[in-house]
Amino acid sequence: MSAAPRILDAGEAALVVEFGTSVDPAISDRVLALDDALLADRPEGIAETVPTYRSLMIHYDPLVLDRDTLAGRVLALAGGAPKRATAPTRWILPCCYEAPHAEDLTSVAGQIGRTPEQVAALHAGATFRVYMYGFAPGFAYCGGLPEALAVPRRPSPRPPHPANAVMIGGGLAAVATVPMPTGWYVLGVTPSRLYAPERAESFFVRPGDTIRFEPIDAATFARLAEREAAGERVARREEGVS
């Protein structure tokens, strides 16, 4: 059985339930399983929970739910080695690795001594795990980047990336949404929007889901982006056994 998580206070209205200190699918599984268990249990006084790579933050109202009661409940749930409530979904996102979308592809290729085509092929051949959201609405932090693409993050931020940029940096991958200055490198852009505020389901990818990128040319990108803008969701679920 795995060790009990550490319970840390983040002020008097949030607890951090820490399962480890690294980026690791097994740690993330425990975080997400506790999150599911807590959401099913939903003790009164929990405001919201935020899964991250290695810990679950629980925002609570201490005038409704006592800190030690909550901590006890969390340890009891975590001790039961919970499983995730539902299986992760495997998503396929179209991605254009061509100009003008692949703004930093050549730069990354230069850094690791490969051609832009090889970089794109390495990236499109990988299966990424979404660990968490953060930084900006729908900004998804992903693991599973091939070793060969593990370039450090930029020493200083570049100008805002395009909307829905597909990026790498610091050994990780990310799918961005709204343009922001960034320390990551833009390999391409997906026409799929992980954050669509006008849709009833504004976010469709859950932490723990996987993503593969399917290379498309610039003309296909334009076509799919138009369909996405019209309300369609151009990301697809991967069929077949997991």
Add this chain to the structure above:
Amino acid sequence: MSVLAIEAAGPGVTLQDGGRKGYLRFGITAAGPMDPLMFATANRAVGNSLDATAIEVSTGGLTVTAPEGPLGLALVSGGFRATLDGEALPPACALTLEPGQTLTVRAGRSGAWGYLAVAGRLDVAPVLGATATHTRSGLGGLDGRGLRAGDRLGVSEARSGDGAPQRLLAPWLDRDPSRIRVVLGPQDDYFTDNQVAAFLAGPWTVSPRGDRMACFLDGTPLTHAKGHDIVSDGVAMGAIQVPGNGLPIILMADRQSTGGYPKIATVIGPDLGRLAQAQGGTRIAFSKVSVAEAVAARRAEAEALRGEVPREPLLRTDFPAEFLLGLNLVGGVTDGRDGIAKVA
């Protein structure tokens, strides 16, 4: 329908409600008021729910009118200068804004944020369940932006208030910004005991470059015992992160939902507002409290907001002598509780 018209608004004047809830897990910032206690006091004073949409006034200032009909308003600020048609108002007051009148709010000697609550409901479409404005991601408020001249805010179920301006008595807002209470952690173990002590003692100076996202502190840099990079985890409002340069950054209402620097301590909820109100140059130190002490402070705050916000008539120094005489004749000898004795 009644309307609150924005005649002028400086940068950083936004619509806020209690904040966006339930979307931190998707990277959505909660936003909400910088000074939650003062915001709630303004809403309480006009009889709204404590998390109703109100205007957060920055030091950039605000001028409003009520062109379509009278509106009951409460303005609560630390030390802003407010005027109604040029007549000075106290920094915390309730009033009825009549068509043709102009209410102006400007920065003053103290305070960084004020709140203008409207009796009734400001008609602002919620985005992801809240009206709180987060300008950085363009969410909430009016098209995700700050207010500006020409904006007209519809008011449903408007109540016109009690007429002449009254002073609001909210002693719980008399807060000392120089002493901020914190609960240590979640990453105080990234610092030696000496450095934790140095952090608490300060003194720190609030940098003028703060905004709704963060309060930056200047002082003697802290050193990390285990490096300054951690694998990102969740960030609560008031989290005090210490980046590589050793100067603490306190994450406020517009903070990101997660972050990758060690957080040495967290400002307790009841002290977030007094910190937010500290103007650039304010010197502060921290004192460590337990979670139980922080919860007790939170409970006291909730108690203060339970009842109505007491009011007293506004005193004017330019009353004609006949009026003062008449007041004495009617009220007899003043007992020190009504206006006359307090004019001096």
